Every structure is written in C-alpha cells, then in structure tokens.
Amino acid sequence: QSALTQPASVSGSPGQSITISCTGTSSDVGGYNYVSWYQQHPGKAPKLMIYDVSHRPPGVSNRFSGSKSGNTASLTISGLQAEDEADYYCMSYTSRSTRVFGGGTQLTVL
Amino acid sequence: EVQLVESGGGLVQPGGSLRLSCAASGFTFSSYDINWVRQAPGKGLEWVSYISGSGNIIHYGDSVKGRFTISRDNDKSSLYLQMNSLRAEDTAVYYCARDGPYGSGHYYWGQGTLVTVSS
Numbered sequence: 504q505s506a507l508t509q510p511a512s513v514s515g516s517p518g519q520s521i522t523i524s525c526t527g528t529s530s531d532v533g534g535y536n537y538v539s540w541y542q543q544h545p546g547k548a549p550k551l552m553i554y555d556v557s558h559r560p561p562g563v564s565n566r567f568s569g570s571k572s573g574n575t576a577s578l579t580i581s582g583l584q585a586e587d588e589a590d591y592y593c594m595s596y597t598s599r600s601t602r603v604f605g606g607g608t609q610l611t612v613l
Numbered sequence: 614e615v616q617l618v619e620s621g622g623g624l625v626q627p628g629g630s631l632r633l634s635c636a637a638s639g640f641t642f643s644s645y646d647i648n649w650v651r652q653a654p655g656k657g658l659e660w661v662s663y664i665s666g667s668g669n670i671i672h673y674g675d676s677v678k679g680r681f682t683i684s685r686d687n688d689k690s691s692l693y694l695q696m697n698s699l700r701a702e703d704t705a706v707y708y709c710a711r712d713g714p715y716g717s718g719h720y721y722w723g724q725g726t727l728v729t730v731s732s
Contacts, residue, residue, distance in 0.1 A: 554718030
C-alpha cells in the first residue's frame with residue numbers, strides 16, 4: 504500500500520489561508536468518505552483535527568476545514584496563527600480494510 | 614478520562630523479538646477497535662495494524678505482515694504487539710490509537726514507546 508501524496512511543505516503568513524492536499528486512488532481516498540487529518544507538534548502524539556473528510560471533533564477550531572474531490576482530499580486552515588505551525592498528516596481507509604497515511608506536510612507560519 | 618499507555622519498547626538486535634503493550638483506562642475497552650501506528654525518527658506516520666473490539670478482525674500493513682502479531686486481552690484492558698524478525702527499518706516510536714468516537718478518526722493516542730533495532 505503506497506502512502507498518500509502530500510506536499511512536503513507549505514507556508515503562509517499569519518491571517519492568511521493555506522490548503523494541504525492529499526492524493527490517493529479510487530481504492531482509498533476516492534472510494535470512501537473516511538479521510539482524517541492529524542496535527543503533530545514536535546515530540547507530541549498526533550491530534551485528530553478532521554474526521555470523515557469534513558467533520559471537526561469538539562474543541563478543534565473552525566478555522567480548520569476539510570473537503571474531498573475525486574481522489575484528492577484537502578485540509579484548509581484559515582486565519583493562520585503561529586500555533587498552527589506543525590506537521591499535518593492525512594489518513595484514509597482502504598479497500599483492503601487497512602489504513603494508509605500521507606507522507607506528511609510541514610506547515611511554516613512566516 | 615481516556616488513557617492509553619504504551620510500554621515494552623527498548624533496544625533489540627536485528628532478527629530479535631519484542632512485545633509491546635498498551636494499557637487502556639477510562640472507557641469500555643472491548644467496545645472499541647484499536648490500532649498500532651509507528652513513526653521512524655524524523656519520518657512520517659505509518660499505520661501498522663488494527664484489531665476489532667472483539668479481537669476477531671485483524672489487519673496488518675504490508676511492511677509488517679507475517680512478522681508482527683496484534684492481540685488484545687479485554688479482561689485486562691490491554692493491547693499487544695508481538696514483533697518478531699525485527700529489522701533496522703522497524704526502529705520507530707510505536708503508538709496505540711483508538712478508533713472512535715469520531716467516525717473513522719483516531720481521537721485518542723498514547724504517548725508512544727520507542728523501539729530501536731540495532732546491533
């Protein structure tokens with residue numbers, strides 16, 4: 504199972520919006536509405552930010568939103584803040600009943 | 614409060630074995646599916662294995678299939694990962710991550726335990 508494809512890095516200035524893409528295939532991202540997104544700060548466990556493509560768990564800022572089109576899912580962060588600087592990973596359910604992560608995207612807030 | 618606490622990591626030689634544990638508390642353990650996820654030093658997350666709440670459905674990632682065995686003891690609220698034929702590329706922090714209560718996402722994670730495979 505190949506990892507989902509994410510850009511290695513993205514950056515933005517405070518207050519701006521950024522979007523991180525996550526590209527898979529019809530056997531994972533495109534086939535199911537089971538894409539989740541995780542934020543990870545250095546030395547910390549991942550934190551769930553988005554589940555089932557576009558749903559936010561309680562306590563996650565509404566500045567974070569998710570969507571999907573075809574085989575590509577996206578995470579958008581609006582009104583960038585310094586605390587958003589972290590690594591972000593997408594994860595999808597697959598046709599083999601396994602899960603697969605993206606390679607991760609490092610977000611830099613300029 | 615939901616807690617997941619991994620243990621059992623350490624230094625092991627290539628070809629050796631290690632058994633990781635994940636002790637759960639704060640929820641009805643048998644009601645939830647759980648996963649192992651690992652992260653090599655400086656690298657991204659890699660999904661390793663899944664076990665259903667009852668223990669009768671199990672899945673593995675291709676890189677560990679045939680070498681790793683996931684299991685659980687619902688009476689002890691514990692999850693295990695038996696790792697055999699370890700390779701240098703298995704060096705990573707291993708996390709247990711619970712499914713639910715939010716759809717397909719892993720909301721609860723442990724703090725991780727480091728496994729180092731080296732001679």
